[in-house]
Amino acid sequence: MPIFLTGFMGVGKTTVGKRLGELQQLPVIDMDHYIEEKEGMKIKDIFSEKGEWHFRSIETAALKDLMKVEAVITTGGGIIERLENREMLAAVQTVFHLFCSFEVLWERLEGDSERPLVQKNSMDGLLELYNRRLPLYRNVSKIEIDTTYKTIDETISELKRNLTS
Template identity: 35%
Template sequence: MKKIYLIGFMGSGKSAIGRRLSFLLKIPYYDMDQEIVKKMGMSIPRIFEKYGEAFFRQQEHEYLKTFRDEWCIISTGGGVAVNPSNSKLMRQTGLVLFLDATFVDIWKRISRDVNRPIVQSSSREELETLFTKRRRFYKSAAHILIRTEGRSLRQITEYAAFQVNRLKSNDMN
């Protein structure tokens, strides 16, 4: 196993779980959005404003194609798994974990977040429609689906670590 990809809708906990999983498994962690921000030298809202969403999605794809660290955790952007090329690439180069949160939980986390351009330009109903549409892409891209509802960050992280270790030991046998 090479990489561990965390996928899911914005606000599903990818970054929070990624950092904790990195600590627990003692492997490097990368946040795709933050890596793109570093590369571009500007915030995500600014990238969207200046270059548009299609450009940002291309940056995500390039990141997946060119990222070289082998044994690490990557939290992806919420739209990454919608692109079939990205899903195929992630499935071929690592283990894909889908953090499956309810829209109610997600809405509580993202409704006031000014760093999410899509949240700022969409109604709750539009976001819920997007959530529903994307969910099927997440499910088909994932090797493992992790339901987050009613679980603490610690419980989710420990379950994810258990799944990673289980698969890692199967690879060795």
């Protein structure tokens, strides 16, 4: 069964996922990289050339592919944009929502040229997106972990406690 890490961009899904995979002796699949390999192009290029709707369709297909893979899977921040994706994730017991205060996220994200939604949004625009997505992450996850002032090791310890309980 996969272990999914969800949450807004910048919360630490990729970093935490890599460490968790090492400790659990599981492969780690970053959904954005998975999609880039399948499509042969960068996420930001898919967004600019084909649009967000096309990207979200590819993302849903990727999620379907990965639902039965035994791995740590780090999702893109917008995975919860589609109802179909939320329904798939809500059916899995090992979905963790990594959460971080918006102020700390903004410090991490400001000026990030690799994230299309950071590039096209102001701080206020990202805050609006963050506030809209937050309840969606909470609806699909079984456990929420606040990463705001935690080290990676503290976050991993909390994840592992919840995996064994």
